[in-house]
Amino acid sequence: MSVETPVYKNDSNIEEKQLTVDSVINWQLPVLAILFVSVVFVAVKTVVHRHESRTAYVKLQKLEKERDKLAAQWSRLKLEQAVTLNQVRVEKYARWDLNMKMPKASEKKIIQEPIKSEVIAVLEGGNIKVSSSDRDSIDTSKAVLGN
Numbered sequence: 001m002s003v004e005t006p007v008y009k010n011d012s013n014i015e016e017k018q019l020t021v022d023s024v025i026n027w028q029l030p031v032l033a034i035l036f037v038s039v040v041f042v043a044v045k046t047v048v049h050r051h052e053s054r055t056a057y058v059k060l061q062k063l064e065k066e067r068d069k070l071a072a073q074w075s076r077l078k079l080e081q082a083v084t085l086n087q088v089r090v091e092k093y094a095r096w097d098l099n100m101k102m103p104k105a106s107e108k109k110i111i112q113e114p115i116k117s118e119v120i121a122v123l124e125g126g127n128i129k130v131s132s133s134d135r136d137s138i139d140t141s142k143a144v145l146g147n
Contacts, residue, residue, distance in 0.1 A: 094100040
């Protein structure tokens with residue numbers, strides 16, 4: 001069995017070259033085998049990729065449902081905290097459960113923290129001038145700087 005090919009022309013002479021089945025198999029069979037293996041490999045990789053993609057999507061859906069549940073639980077907890085810390089509820093709890101009451105005017109004591117005065121020292125020509133910012137009576141004195 002032989003396969004005929006077109007005539008090849010050279011400058012010097014005309015020559016016919018015939019390809020046989022053996023010559024076709026020698027160079028085309030390895031190429032076809034490599035192409036077949038490549039196609040099978042790409043098909044398997046495509047199937048694996050689609051499977052991983054679907055698995056990841058299912059996992060994403062589960063995580064989104066869990067996120068929604070946690071968000072709803074967070075909202076309920078914030079609402080419960082707001083109700084628990086309601087000033088009217090706290091006062092009611094203090095009066096009824098702890099037997100607390102508002103003190104009378106004679107029982108109230110107001111404590112004021114003493115005001116700290118700021119002292120500013122200014123250097124004027126070798127002397128220090130001290131003044132107070134809260135206008136209390138602080139002695140203004142002059143001191144001579146020296147070593």
